[in-house]
Amino acid sequence: MTGASSESVAVVVVTFNRADLLAGMLDGLAAQTRRPDAVYVIDNASSDHTREVLERHHGGDLPLRVTHSPDNLGGAGGFHLGLRQAYLDGHDRIWLMDDDVVPAPDCLEVLAGRREDCLMAVREDTHGRLVEKAALRFDLSNPLAIKPKTAMVETSYGSRSALPERVELENVAFEGFMVHRRVVDEIGFPDPTYFIFYDDVDFALRARRAGFRIWGIRDAVLVRQLDFDQQHDLGSWKGLYMYRNLFVVHFRYGENVPVRLKPWLIAAVVVLLSPLRGGRGEAANVIRALRAARGMRQHPSTSVD
Template sequence: MTGPTRETVAVVVVTFNRADLLARVLDGLAAQTHAPDAVVVVDNASTDHTRDVLDAATVPGLQRLHLTENTGGAGGFHTGVAAAHEQGFDRVWVIDDDVVPAPDCLAVLMAQDEACVTAVREDRSGALVEKAATRFDLANPLHARPKRSMVETDFGTRAAMPERVAVENVAFEGFLVRREVIDRIGLPDPAFFIFYDDCDYAIRAREAGYTIWAVRDAVLVRQLDFDQQHDLAGWKGYYMYRNLFAVHRRHGRNALVRLKPWLLALAVVVLSPLRGGRGEARNVWRAVRDSRDLATLSDVARPARPA
């Protein structure tokens, strides 16, 4: 008798001008007790010393994809997942360039006989900072924010978590999927550029019938603080609003939820003197207008049609 077939796994890392953080990620991947079969690094046209870091990397199976323009995290993950899928790997593990996996992180995830699993993040002090939603409500139009609860607030500490927790969205910081998921729902959508591409992908997976499990003992250490919410008047704020509105348009469970972006935009404009001022007001109106172009999945992200 022969034993069970070992599943292959490719890691996809997307980076842009964060060479020193990338070096830590690659060191963490090189130290995995379950060695990945390939590590696909998508370099979004970095202008720092990213190439030097990759030249010095000792991680096995390194593949380098140097893009000629910055396609954002969404474009990078689209490119990297497509490359891993085309090469026939059984699973694909997506990692951002600002997290470092514990040595047994991949081994713990690979031991889960599930199509969709994700690691659980902590900060450098060891505090739980896993913001994956345990409830992401796209049915109630009265909820300004669809994320109603998350792992961090539900449990407080990693020790208080059960071994696995079902989550309704993820970050592309430790999400592991089997190729059957990619076959069925397609690729990450590069149209998002940054923010909510991972949320959209998780919702698409759940709409296809998959459960996503956050695995307590698969540890990722986040190297940076969460500060996105403080840039609502800047260029990041535009993408945060636009893409959140696109998620409502794509996945809202009823007409009122799909119309909610207009109400949210109006509320932001009214409150903008107390928040981000004219910059945030301009961002939100541009975002609600431009989100109409993202109301449906991009053609390049759709699953391939059978030959």
């Protein structure tokens, strides 16, 4: 299923205080066998040497469009802004990219040659091990599924060689996700109110509910430079956002009343178990998260109008 390579492709990169990772990521884009038509970089008020890295690439092989935000918009706000810029500039496809991944040289060429509206590059670590955590099943119908992600690429297949040429996904990460502008026409932009975490899940759920299918493409290789370690951070400020945004997804998209009530159960269990787990910070986070999520039940307007 090929033939879309004549369409323009813009890359959106969001970065915050990871200049050295950003440099490697931009080098990877510059080495692509299919040149991106524009690269929109949203710098979330970085205080390190991010500006110097971006200045080195200006006038080079990449058609950079840099926005230095005066405030940290979070990943969600950065992707909202960058995708909006690329969309309003008329690009056909927008490839969303974090600053800690490096695409294989033919990654963009592989994706740009596909006709599907929603595509995902498949991630591996620096040792070549499959680390693609996109969900094959994201269950918002079963109240007994405490974690809605009940199957993912990494654990279901184990290696890239075991993957079919394409695999259907039920959620994505904004690390190598390519979306056609007609999807944005239909569902709008990513929701910036998430700040970090689950903005990509929210976008994927909206796309699928609008009738679009999402495909992970085996031969589109993206190398993740850092380990996944967010699951161990539930007592920190990041944990607050992880709980809040997980609850928002249940409130907005739960397919029945028991699923929409599940955040209350999760919060109660975390609080009850906190003396045994030593998780006072996590217990405080989950209470604050539940309160905040109740105020985000209604999706804000993110339409293109």
